[in-house]
Amino acid sequence: MKSFFVPLLVLAILLAGILLLFFxxxxxxxxxxxxxxxxxxxxxxxxxxxxxxxxYRRREPAEDELSKALxxxxxxxxxxxxxxxxxxxxxxxxxxxxxxxxxxxLGILGMALSNIMIWCFMKWRGMRNG
Amino acid sequence: xxxxxxxxxxxxxxxxxxxxxxxRVRRETIVFLEKNKYNPSLMLARQLSRVFDVVIEELFIFDxxxxx
Numbered sequence: 001m002k003s004f005f006v007p008l009l010v011l012a013i014l015l016a017g018i019l020l021l022f023f024x025x026x027x028x029x030x031x032x033x034x035x036x037x038x039x040x041x042x043x044x045x046x047x048x049x050x051x052x053x054x055x056y057r058r059r060e061p062a063e064d065e066l067s068k069a070l071x072x073x074x075x076x077x078x079x080x081x082x083x084x085x086x087x088x089x090x091x092x093x094x095x096x097x098x099x100x101x102x103x104x105x106l107g108i109l110g111m112a113l114s115n116i117m118i119w120c121f122m123k124w125r126g127m128r129n130g
Numbered sequence: 131x132x133x134x135x136x137x138x139x140x141x142x143x144x145x146x147x148x149x150x151x152x153x154r155v156r157r158e159t160i161v162f163l164e165k166n167k168y169n170p171s172l173m174l175a176r177q178l179s180r181v182f183d184v185v186i187e188e189l190f191i192f193d194x195x196x197x198x
Contacts, residue, residue, distance in 0.1 A: 055156050058147065064155040065171050066162055126167020128131075 011049070014042050030102060037109040044116030073127060074119035081114040082107075132191040136164045138182040153177040 018038055027035070055062055089107050098106075139149055139160075146164075150157040153174060162168035163178075170178070179186045 051158075055158075058157065060150065060156045061154060064159055065174060066159040066168055067156065069168075126162055126165065128167060128169055 008049070010045050011042070014038055014045070018042075030098070030106075034105060034109060037113055041109070041112045041116055044113075044120060047120065048116075069127060070119060070122055074115055074122055077118045077122075078111065078115040081118070082111045085110045085114065131169050131193060132166060133163060134189055134191070135160070135178065138184070138189065139164075142182060149178075149181065152181050 018035065051067075052062055086107055089103055089110075093103055135149075139146070144152075146160045147157050150160045154177075155174065159168065159170075159174075163170060175186050175190060179189045182189060
């Protein structure tokens with residue numbers, strides 16, 4: 001149940017974010033970047049949900065040692081990526097004038113995106129020494 | 131670390147799904163194992179060797195030089 005509830009919650013939050021962006025007047029370049037990132041996150045989440053749903057249909061366990069290891073390794077790798085991402089945004093903030101809220105939004109979206117991208121990469125490449 | 135899961139599965143006439151059900155993992159895990167994309171835990175390796183009624187060393191080929 002947990003493996004379905006969490007992605008659904010993420011989907012609901014992302015959909016709310018997209019709706020909010022579209023109902024707050026004309027979109028700027030930054031808004032478009034944020035919407036694009038949201039769509040990528042949405043696509044990744046859909047992949048994750050589809051993966052779990054396939055297991056549910058086959059009456060397999062929703063999670064096993066491989067799926068747990070994939071999530072764990074993706075989370076730890078994306079943690080390090082996120083550290084550098086925040087550092088990069090901090091340096092960038094000295095050159096580009098944006099509100100604090102926008103920088104935080106970019107950082108959070110970047111963290112989510114990195115987690116999903118690393119998960120997809122590990123799933124494709126495998127994890128021999130994981 | 132290489133393994134002979136695919137050969138043993140064929141010998142025992144099992145599908146990937148049937149083997150996955152026997153050791154209570156997802157079919158994807160068996161696919162990853164057969165493609166050498168994942169090294170199993172000791173517990174899963176033991177369960178697999180029990181299904182095929184062999185010792186772990188017969189199912190998994192350890193490379194001493196590589197340390198795998």
